[in-house]
Amino acid sequence: MAVSRGRYDRTASQEHRRRDQREQLLSAGALLLSSEREAPSVRELIAMTRMGRNTFYEHFDDIGDLVDAVQHLALFRLTDPLRSLTSRAPTPGGREREFSETWYATAVAHRELVLALLGQSNPARERLRKHLNALFADLIEAAIRDGARSAPSEAVQLHALCCAVEGLTSYQLHSCPLAHPDEGARALGDLLSRMLR
Known part of the structure; x- marks a missing residue:
């Protein structure tokens, strides 16, 4: 059963409710940021999440704080699966293929977060x-x-x-319909092979 605005599930622990609230705010922020526009307003976020303004400010100081949190989450989600790639596959082509498949699968799985990260110049994008x-x-x-x-x-x-990788990823994630994961990874792999050799 959906909880109405300004209400919450009283059967869940406070820690669980706060974690859910934060995740909902981050998801809504990522969705709004992925549309290649300026930062969303608090009003848009609370309307989208059906939370109160006070709830937003319990989690974030302002919109800039939310944007930073979305970008840091995107950075973590995108880079964490890539950390040990170069040591797993035995050949150069295998390593390039493994990078392409992992990168593209991660980008598709976290589409809004990745577009929020790639869509604007920010410190997280530099990292x-x-x-x-x-x-x-x-x-x-x-x-x-x-x-x-x-x-x-x-x-x-x-x-x-x-x-090139950022541009191709952004293009593929914006394309309608979204490229099949195998096709997207193959295009990225071809690009890597040409540029790395």
Whole structure:
């Protein structure tokens, strides 16, 4: 049974209710931010979540605080599955394929969060680029060790690779209908193969 505005499920613990409220606010913020517009207003968020203004301010100081939380959550959700990728697959092509499949599956699973992160210039997006730079440098070093590449990476190449991956991901997540995960991962894998070798 749906709980009406300003009410809550009294059978749930206070900790559970607060966690649910925060998740609902973050989801609504991500959905509004993913539409490539300015930050949402508190009024829009409380209308969308059917919560009171006081509930919003129990969790966040202001809209900027909510936007930061959405971006940090997106960064974590997108980068956490990528942390140990370079050590799992035995070949350069396998590592590129594994990155592409993991990245795209994660991006599709957290579409609104990822679009909120990629849609605007923000500190979390810069941290994403640093993380991707390090990951791509590892992929390149592994390819050199395996004899699939001879030249070391350059900062310009790593930046171009990050921008290309971000751009392709954003394009694929905005396309209607959304590309099939295998097709999206394959396109990303082809891009990586061309740019990494």
